[in-house]
Amino acid sequence: MRLIDLPRTTSFRLALLFVVLFGLSSLTLFGFLYWRMEGFLVSRVDDWLIRERIDFLREEPARLPLRLDNRARNAASDERIIALFDAGGQRIAGNSVAFPQQIPVFDKPFEFVLPKEDGKDRFRGLVHRLPSGSQILIAQNLEEIQEFDQVLVNALIWGGAITVVLGLAGAAGVGAGAIRRIDAVTLAIERIVQGDLSSRLPTRGTSDDVDRLVRVVNGMLDEIERLMQEVKGTCDNIAHDLRTPLTRLLGGLERARRRAATVDEYAAAVDEGIEETRGLLKTFTALLRISEVEDSVRRAGFVPVNLVEIAKDVVEFYEPYADEQNVTLTFRADIDAAQPISGDPSLLFEAIGNLVDNAIKFTPGAGRVTVRVFHHDRTLGVAIEDTGPGIADAERDAVLRRFYRAEKSRSAPGHGLGLSLVAAVARLHRMELIIEDGRPGTTFKLQSDTQSG
Amino acid sequence: MARVLVVEDDAQTAAEIVGALVDHGLEVDSAATGPDGLLRAAAGGYDAIVLDRMLPGGLDGLGLLSTLRAVGVEVPVLILSALSAVDERVRGLRAGGDDYLTKPFDFLELTARLDVLMRPRGALSPETALRVGNLEVDLLTHTVRRGGQLIDLLPREYRLLEYLMRHEGQVVTRTMLFEEVWHYRYDEPTNVIDVHVSKLRRKIDPEGAAPMIQTVRGSGYVLNAAD
Known part of the structure; x- marks a missing residue:
């Protein structure tokens, strides 16, 4: 992570935005507070001014100068001043202050400035004109209010500074955390891009938004890895499985070229070649069919079908073959299994047929194969049970792979694509292909959840 | 001798189909584009048509077929397609096709199906x-x-x-x-x-x-x- 990247991260910007928003709202709140506080203090001063004015109005005018002088002498401070002036503005009694130079309105509070030894003082006061023509000034020094203001503003500045510093630090922290996380994810992705498909993006295990995204991506990677392995396995297997017939074909043709002398011999070689090529074509057709079936567009051709009918047709179709192989083929169906489902009858026939075909092929003489259509616990499906040698646990997943042929069945005819096709048909019909240990033998199940349709 | 029209754009495939049909004892014409195929088919005189689903020239197999059926040409048509999806097949048959075959196919399959299509249909009196x-x-x-x-x-x-x-x-x-x-x-x-x-x-x-x-x-x- 580089520091220069920090301001570009979303979390940093978000944190910054919050700092700014918080600052603005604090400023507004503070301003409002300041305004109301100031108003409150000033109105208190005004209240006092008016109270004093009324008080002095009640006083005998002749006693006023004496009382004002007494008051000025006894006052602890000259915070609040009251002084009497004659009509010309000369002081007669009270606190010794100069008469304000301008008086906007009589009997209304106003602010004015008076000089003092080291500068000037701000006052708020009012002037009342007595019937005698002399004027009385009542005022309060505003220094205290100003000090209060100062404290308030200082608090604002410090509070603001702390907020900004903490906010920035928080934003940097959050941004750095995000960068570390993104860096870790980026690194993992780069590793994957470079070919390490088994690598996964790191999660925190907190189920936060990034974790959720990472989990989806990891799921996608699992699927990609599975597909890649399947493709690789398929390619390997195609190459492997096609090499044998191609070698035979080539060998036959070369032998004919070398040895064949008569038309009959050539014809025999050509027939052999045709036979091999037909087998190859068959394998390719099977491959094409699987990828076509996997293309879910085919669902457009779905019609309502009945698994019981199809399974019964399959059993009837395979009965002579089972007879020939000395295998007893029986059919059973649960009473409520005859439910219409949406599907492609030919594909379902082919899938069930493939499973039955395999079961018969891999069940030794005098064995039994049972096709059972079941419907219980909201699961509808077909089970094909055989009494054959069974499939080793280790091979159960592998048999679904294209071209895979269990060790025991290497010698049996077939191209090893049957179960892949069944799996593809199952996926197309949103069914599950399950391989179970039949003890003895194997059970293949094609089943779907009737709830989800 | 029965006459068959092959409408197929790929020259090599067309040549192979024509060869197989001639060997089967049929008289064969071929057309490489939709419009050409339509003209020849509409001119009549064929006992069956082998029609590729995908054709250049602005008129594809199904379009050609619908047009033929619309003007009342009832010659049996076998559709060839690279797609074997069920709905493809259904669409082909719905457009008036009589049979459908997916590439790649065995020529035996093609000739056998053509023979069935060209079998004289008549005998309206129910056979017993x-x-x-x-x-x-x-x-x-x-x-x-x-x-x-x-x-x-x-x-x-x-x-x-x-x-x-x-x-x-x-x-x-x-x-x-x-x-x-x-x-x-x-x-x-x-x-x-x-x-x-x-x-x-x-x-x-x-x-x-x-x-x-x-x-x-x-x-x-x-x-x-x-x-």
């Missing part, structure tokens, strides 16, 4: 019996006799035999049998059909008699009167 050599099928009672000897067949075996007899002397492929007798379709049916056919053979051919159902090299059968 089929007869090939000394093999007789009563279509009303579903009884089968060979040389007067009653043969007991299972229902499916009966339908297999009926189909073979209706196409006496014509090659029918496994795929066609599977489609017509079992009513399921896939392009690569298993050899299990052979088991059904050999069972049927054992039932209809008495000891020592010449077999009536012959296997055609590749993937088909033909039923002939035993001589």
